[in-house]
Amino acid sequence: MLLTVEKLSKKYKEHVAVKELTLNIEHNQCVALLGPNGSGKTTTLNMLSGLLTPTSGKIVFQGGTTINRQDIGFLPQYPAFFSWMTAIEYLQFAGKLSNLSKRELQNKSNEMLSFVGLEEAKNKRIGGFSGGMKQRLGLAQAMLHDPKLLILDEPVSALDPTGRRDVLNIMMELKKKMAILFSTHVLHDAEQVCDHIIMLKEGTVKWAGSLDSLRKRKIEETFILSTEEKLEDWIKSKEYVKEYLLTSPTSAEIKLHEASRNRLLEDCITNHMTINRFEVKNHTLEDAYMEVVNQ
Numbered sequence: 310m311l312l313t314v315e316k317l318s319k320k321y322k323e324h325v326a327v328k329e330l331t332l333n334i335e336h337n338q339c340v341a342l343l344g345p346n347g348s349g350k351t352t353t354l355n356m357l358s359g360l361l362t363p364t365s366g367k368i369v370f371q372g373g374t375t376i377n378r379q380d381i382g383f384l385p386q387y388p389a390f391f392s393w394m395t396a397i398e399y400l401q402f403a404g405k406l407s408n409l410s411k412r413e414l415q416n417k418s419n420e421m422l423s424f425v426g427l428e429e430a431k432n433k434r435i436g437g438f439s440g441g442m443k444q445r446l447g448l449a450q451a452m453l454h455d456p457k458l459l460i461l462d463e464p465v466s467a468l469d470p471t472g473r474r475d476v477l478n479i480m481m482e483l484k485k486k487m488a489i490l491f492s493t494h495v496l497h498d499a500e501q502v503c504d505h506i507i508m509l510k511e512g513t514v515k516w517a518g519s520l521d522s523l524r525k526r527k528i529e530e531t532f533i534l535s536t537e538e539k540l541e542d543w544i545k546s547k548e549y550v551k552e553y554l555l556t557s558p559t560s561a562e563i564k565l566h567e568a569s570r571n572r573l574l575e576d577c578i579t580n581h582m583t584i585n586r587f588e589v590k591n592h593t594l595e596d597a598y599m600e601v602v603n604q
């Protein structure tokens with residue numbers, strides 16, 4: 310195991326931002342930390358990257374109790390750049406914190422800039438860079454010392470679709486070489502690059518596992534009913550209807566109490582309703598995600 314986190318908590322005064330969080334990351338695994346705003350993602354990543362001291366709990370990195378900064382690459386949510394520096398100057402400046410020799414740093418900086426597609430912009434000032442270029446430069450900086458774990462805080466959230474695609478593509482390449490833990494509040498972004506997700510809500514893990522197991526999670530059957538008649542009053546009067554959502558005055562998504570599927574259909578027929586549609590709704594990954602989040 311590359312990283313094991315046990316019962317990690319962080320309190321800001323009386324406010325518990327992260328509560329007894331437990332997670333594991335294997336070598337070369339790509340994991341998305343998924344959660345709405347304020348769920349504790351940044352606080353967690355800052356603790357794992359050594360920027361923030363936990364209130365309690367344990368972080369075990371490669372079997373040791375101290376985090377070796379050399380083994381971790383970190384891209385914060387809002388990286389600070391000096392706009393007057395050029396891309397290559399920035400990498401050389403940031404790389405001084407690593408143990409690379411001057412020559413190694415020179416070679417590595419050039420290699421990383423070409424890896425993130427900034428070769429041609431390497432002598433340009435960062436002040437003129439787009440958001441996507443800045444994020445790619447931030448990635449180059451985080452990878453400069455060949456870390457074993459790359460921690461990225463919302464790496465694509467602030468980017469336009471092209472910038473998003475570029476960064477996700479770079480992450481696809483990087484995950485062949487190292488483990489990645491990145492935060493996002495967008496399920497679709499998680500789906501693009503990783504196989505594992507950890508869902509956070511109000512500072513606790515709501516669910517953790519592979520995307521495939523989330524997809525296969527058995528979730529309550531929902532029926533789609535569409536008729537010529539207005540539905541609301543009719544649905545309300547049926548005691549076997551557990552929940553419903555009107556998608557139009559004549560269409561609804563309905564959850565039923567057990568074994569009442571036939572009753573719903575029978576009732577429609579007995580009432581001489583004109584059925585346009587009656588089917589089981591196909592659940593998407595998003596539905597499974599929402600069900601877990603709302604539990």
Ligand SMILES: Nc1ncnc2c1ncn2[C@@H]1O[C@H](COP(=O)(O)OP(=O)(O)OP(=O)(O)O)[C@@H](O)[C@H]1O
Pocket residue numbers: 321324325326344345346347348349350351352353494
């Ligand atoms: N320095 C701080 N002092 C006090 N409270 C804080 C501090 N930093 C974060 N919090 C609170 O802790 C909770 C978790 O915040 P955190 O930034 O970790 O969440 P997040 O999931 O990263 O959110 P976002 O997606 O908005 O970045 C929030 O309720 C936030 O208001």
